[in-house]
């Protein structure tokens with residue numbers, strides 16, 4: 001199964017991908033986690049990404065594509081993957097198409113998690129208290145929601161036109177949302 005999880009910040013992409021990987025037996029690839037690992041390691045890429053992420057902006061498409069290409073080339077992706085956090089704009093959606101065509105692994109499905117904005121803000125405020133992530137402060141959350149509306153939301157139409165997109169209601173318990181995603185995937 002080659003799956004993309006789409007949705008605004010706080011919609012549960014990372015949360016559900018971590019659970020789906022057990023069910024689908026494919027790796028969970030979170031571009032946010034890959035970037036946070038670079039930041040934590042203090043690598044040149046991490047140093048570039050740190051400020052951009054903290055203020056809620058998108059890291060450059062070029063950096064993301066290189067990172068993704070090297071991750072998808074690893075052996076554990078041979079049977080598929082769950083992509084969480086990529087693509088985040090139309091240029092990334094095009095780049096992903098090219099990359100997957102090159103490695104002969106077209107997407108099977110794209111799931112969009114729908115959650116109202118007031119609930120997103122509430123969830124991210126909860127995570128700010130629990131985990132203290134650098135980009136969960138109110139100002140960065142506002143920016144991330146704006147970036148989502150401006151840059152990421154158009155990706156929904158891109159996949160709708162392809163006939164591969166399923167909308168899933170992301171409001172409910174973790175188990176309820178997981179069951180809806182699995183049903184949308186025919187599992």
Ligand code: B4P
Pocket residue numbers: 008009010011012013014015016030031032033035052053054056057058059060064084085086087088092123124126127135144170171172173174177
């Ligand atoms: P991400 O790490 O992708 O962060 P996110 O969009 O906020 O979603 P995340 O997956 O972490 O949270 P979730 O909704 O699961 O990106 C962070 C930054 O990295 C970006 O702003 C950008 O700078 C950079 N970046 C990443 N990918 C990039 C790309 N492709 N291009 C450029 N830059 C990129 O969970 C949120 C909270 O909600 C959690 O506390 C969770 O417990 C809670 N929650 C989830 N489901 C719930 C439910 N059903 N009920 C109640 N709470 C729930």
